[in-house]
Amino acid sequence: MEKTYVIYERKEYILIHQYDSGYCEIKEEGKLNEEIKLVHYSELTMKVTSK
Numbered sequence: 001m002e003k004t005y006v007i008y009e010r011k012e013y014i015l016i017h018q019y020d021s022g023y024c025e026i027k028e029e030g031k032l033n034e035e036i037k038l039v040h041y042s043e044l045t046m047k048v049t050s051k
Contacts, residue, residue, distance in 0.1 A: 003029075005047040008039055012047065 004015040006026060013026035018041060026044070027036045 005049060007045040007047055008037070008043060013037070015044075 006013050006015050006024075008026060011028065014029055016025040016027060016036065018024045022041045023038055024041050024044065025036050025038055027033070
């Protein structure tokens, strides 16, 4: 499964799940699941990655 990276408050996070409401679960790579943040999609910037 390919990871989707986003920028939130000038930090890079992994997008875990996006709900129909527009809210998303994100976390920093390597952090514990207890450190998941719930933020609205409009607050995120998608990170462009190239292969």
